[in-house]
Amino acid sequence: MKHPDDENELFNRLEADMAADRSADAGADVVDLDKARSARTESADPSADGSPDASADSQPLASGNPLTDASVDSEAVRVDVMVPTQSGPGLLDRIKGSKRLDVIPVWMKSGAEFKDAAGWIAGHVGHTVAFHAVRVPFLYAPKLVVRAPRGVVNTLGKVGRWAVDAEGEPLRQAEARRENSELYLKLSKQRDRRVRLRMLLTAVGGLGSLVAVLYLVYGAQPLTQIIAAAAAVLGFGWVGAPADAPLSTRAVIKTEVQKLTSDIVVKAMASIGIGQIASAVAKGQDGIKFAAPITREGPGWRADIDLPLGVTVADVADRRARLASGLRRPLGCVWPDADPNEHEGRLILWVGDRDLSKTGNVKWQLVNAARHDIFKRIPFGIDPRGRAQSVPMIQHNALIGSLPGQGKTSSVRVLACGAALDPSVELWLHENKGTGDLDSLECVSHRFVSGIDDESVKYAADSLALLREEVMRRAAAIKKLPRDLCPDKRVTRQIADKRSLKLWPLLAVFDECQNVFAHPKYGRQAGEDAEFIIKLGRALGVMLVLATQRPDKDSLPTGISGNVSIRFCLKVAGQVENDMILGTSSYKNGVRATQFRPEIDAGNGYLKGATTLPVVVRTAYLDDPATNAIAQRALALRKAEGTLSGHALGEDTEQAKGPSYDLLADIAAVVPESEERVWNERIALRLAELRPEVYGGWKGENVTSALKPHSIKTRDVAGTSDDGARTTRRGIVRADLTKTIAERDKNRGAA
Numbered sequence: 001m002k003h004p005d006d007e008n009e010l011f012n013r014l015e016a017d018m019a020a021d022r023s024a025d026a027g028a029d030v031v032d033l034d035k036a037r038s039a040r041t042e043s044a045d046p047s048a049d050g051s052p053d054a055s056a057d058s059q060p061l062a063s064g065n066p067l068t069d070a071s072v073d074s075e076a077v078r079v080d081v082m083v084p085t086q087s088g089p090g091l092l093d094r095i096k097g098s099k100r101l102d103v104i105p106v107w108m109k110s111g112a113e114f115k116d117a118a119g120w121i122a123g124h125v126g127h128t129v130a131f132h133a134v135r136v137p138f139l140y141a142p143k144l145v146v147r148a149p150r151g152v153v154n155t156l157g158k159v160g161r162w163a164v165d166a167e168g169e170p171l172r173q174a175e176a177r178r179e180n181s182e183l184y185l186k187l188s189k190q191r192d193r194r195v196r197l198r199m200l201l202t203a204v205g206g207l208g209s210l211v212a213v214l215y216l217v218y219g220a221q222p223l224t225q226i227i228a229a230a231a232a233v234l235g236f237g238w239v240g241a242p243a244d245a246p247l248s249t250r251a252v253i254k255t256e257v258q259k260l261t262s263d264i265v266v267k268a269m270a271s272i273g274i275g276q277i278a279s280a281v282a283k284g285q286d287g288i289k290f291a292a293p294i295t296r297e298g299p300g301w302r303a304d305i306d307l308p309l310g311v312t313v314a315d316v317a318d319r320r321a322r323l324a325s326g327l328r329r330p331l332g333c334v335w336p337d338a339d340p341n342e343h344e345g346r347l348i349l350w351v352g353d354r355d356l357s358k359t360g361n362v363k364w365q366l367v368n369a370a371r372h373d374i375f376k377r378i379p380f381g382i383d384p385r386g387r388a389q390s391v392p393m394i395q396h397n398a399l400i401g402s403l404p405g406q407g408k409t410s411s412v413r414v415l416a417c418g419a420a421l422d423p424s425v426e427l428w429l430h431e432n433k434g435t436g437d438l439d440s441l442e443c444v445s446h447r448f449v450s451g452i453d454d455e456s457v458k459y460a461a462d463s464l465a466l467l468r469e470e471v472m473r474r475a476a477a478i479k480k481l482p483r484d485l486c487p488d489k490r491v492t493r494q495i496a497d498k499r500s501l502k503l504w505p506l507l508a509v510f511d512e513c514q515n516v517f518a519h520p521k522y523g524r525q526a527g528e529d530a531e532f533i534i535k536l537g538r539a540l541g542v543m544l545v546l547a548t549q550r551p552d553k554d555s556l557p558t559g560i561s562g563n564v565s566i567r568f569c570l571k572v573a574g575q576v577e578n579d580m581i582l583g584t585s586s587y588k589n590g591v592r593a594t595q596f597r598p599e600i601d602a603g604n605g606y607l608k609g610a611t612t613l614p615v616v617v618r619t620a621y622l623d624d625p626a627t628n629a630i631a632q633r634a635l636a637l638r639k640a641e642g643t644l645s646g647h648a649l650g651e652d653t654e655q656a657k658g659p660s661y662d663l664l665a666d667i668a669a670v671v672p673e674s675e676e677r678v679w680n681e682r683i684a685l686r687l688a689e690l691r692p693e694v695y696g697g698w699k700g701e702n703v704t705s706a707l708k709p710h711s712i713k714t715r716d717v718a719g720t721s722d723d724g725a726r727t728t729r730r731g732i733v734r735a736d737l738t739k740t741i742a743e744r745d746k747n748r749g750a751a
């Protein structure tokens with residue numbers, strides 16, 4: 001195993017420091033031309049990296065350098081000062097910058113992990129006990145009975161040999177053969193003494209045993225007889241067992257996994273087709289450096305590796321299948337990962353004992369929880385290293401995508417159940433596949449639909465229109481809140497709990513949302529509404545969860561895919577779908593959900609936005625009975641707190657009034673053509689007059705943010721205030737408004 005040698009490094013540094021001092025005294029070194037040329041030739045080695053040093057060859061020579069005159073043959077030579085003038089951070093800085101490892105292992109600090117480990121051990125012991133208990137009457141007892149007579153014979157034989165000192169016989173025979181009469185006589189005398197004593201003891205013991213047996217047979221209580229017989233069968237059966245046939249079989253067979261060693265890793269890394277590593281290994285070097293010893297982490301091995309200069313973790317992630325082959329492990333065991341606290345070339349290679357897809361169903365942490373707080377993260381699943389992964393939901397929108405049957409609905413269920421366990425959350429569930437995957441949660445939903453027909457799609461589109469109105473209502477409501485109650489102008493737990501404000505969290509799920517957004521009649525408006533909600537609803541407690549099996553431009557408007565903050569991508573077919581769900585350039589950066597295997601990897605996907613770096617997660621799995629149980633608990637919570645509403649109460653929830661108001665048209669109506677430029681605060685006042693139920697309480701800022709999704713820019717507009725003063729305030733140009741309306745109408749016409 002290779003480790004960085006700190007002491008050597010320190011020594012080298014000191015030497016470099018001293019050399020630098022010397023060179024400073026003596027002035028700049030004169031560089032030997034031959035050496036410089038040979039260094040240049042060496043750097044032409046194709047295996048050499050393209051580091052800045054190498055490219056320095058082509059740099060112009062520094063004037064005033066003694067080399068300038070010597071290099072008349074115009075060959076470029078190195079101009080670097082040959083000794084470092086600065087030796088990098090000192091010892092103290094390096095100590096300060098070093099990473100401290102945990103004093104107490106994480107599993108001991110985390111209650112959940114500790115409970116998990118303890119539960120696993122208890123399960124293991126329980127299984128072993130049950131396994132053997134079942135076999136005692138049917139297998140172990142009969143075996144002991146059969147082996148007991150042989151055990152009696154073995155025992156008598158051993159006693160007999162002991163009594164006649166059989167173990168000394170070979171020695172005596174050897175001395176007799178060597179005709180060493182003196183030693184032979186000594187040994188014979190010793191044997192006679194021993195045999196006399198042992199015979200006596202054997203006779204006494206035999207007699208005692210006979211008396212005991214006679215007593216047990218004729219005089220003892222039946223219980224004593226049974227115990228004695230059982231003990232005798234157990235004892236003699238045990239002694240009578242052949243050496244190659246143990247009494248019991250193993251309850252658990254350990255899957256022996258080869259230990260991950262540095263040699264295995266070096267060989268595997270050399271085989272994945274990265275030139276720098278392969279050529280270094282061919283020269284007898286390692287190519288990679290180990291930043292820490294290879295250790296056990298969770299159910300696998302972890303190697304912290306520094307890749308060669310210029311090689312990134314994405315380069316390795318691209319070649320994951322080759323790496324798995326090089327390590328001789330299944331693909332689902334090999335997980336190259338970046339270290340967010342280190343440089344781009346630091347690779348954390350985690351090699352699991354078991355394929356992630358063979359982990360079985362991951363238990364959801366909240367499966368038995370009494371309730372949950374939506375302002376905390378919702379447990380989502382585990383990563384390949386077995387660490388729990390969760391998703392923040394409040395102030396976020398989530399987009400989930402994959403090929404059919406890869407686990408979208410299952411992951412949607414986990415998020416919906418997490419929200420359902422908070423009784424303050426209003427749930428709007430739309431499942432536009434029509435298979436009833438979310439039916440269990442209907443009893444707690446404010447709005448609910450399951451279906452693929454036009455009516456169901458319209459219902460979902462109506463929901464988006466209603467949500468858009470709700471976002472606008474909330475924006476005005478939150479604006480009116482006093483600053484001390486709402487300093488950040490966003491919904492907090494405290495605000496959500498004030499029911500009179502009607503600002504409780506609202507989670508709307510649209511499963512198979514492609515059926516809504518790609519609908520010829522309702523799709524376009526639904527897309528615009530969703531985009532509006534995603535952009536403005538976050539801070540106002542309105543969250544969308546969208547799941548699609550068709551992540552393309554028509555079924556998933558770019559305004560949506562570009563603005564969601566949490567992304568979960570299970571198996572997809574290609575780069576385009578990958579980047580639609582995970583964001584532009586994800587594929588290029590090595591975040592590739594194309595690597596998952598169809599069906600085998602159902603439930604495994606890349607989660608982005610919930611952690612610093614994208615992470616592979618196997619989602620927790622909730623089957624129907626588990627989802628039902630959670631829904632019933634959520635229902636009881638809502639009943640107790642009086643938060644059940646809408647569909648769950650059997651009430652006909654309002655249908656969207658359709659475009660009963662149209663913001664752009666309303667603004668056009670209140671800003672006359674003669675008014676080329678107008679302040680937003682004036683628009684707000686006029687809108688409030690026009691439709692107080694929608695725009696009541698609006699200020700200039702509400703107009704600004706409501707116009708943002710329509711790409712109408714707010715700018716400084718000069719004007720005269722009500723008291724006659726000339727001043728500049730935020731406003732719009734009417735021409736921008738009319739242009740946007742014209743474009744929109746044209747697009748609608750085209751649809």
Ligand SMILES: Nc1ncnc2c1ncn2[C@@H]1O[C@H](COP(=O)(O)OP(=O)(O)OP(=O)(O)O)[C@@H](O)[C@H]1O
Nearest residue numbers: 361404405406407408409410549602603619620621
């Ligand atoms: N987290 C998981 N753990 C284990 N198995 C899972 C997991 N998620 C999904 N599966 C398996 O994949 C199957 C399909 O899951 P699901 O219905 O969620 O897929 P989907 O992507 O929503 O499919 P469709 O696009 O057809 O609606 C499930 O029945 C289950 O067997």
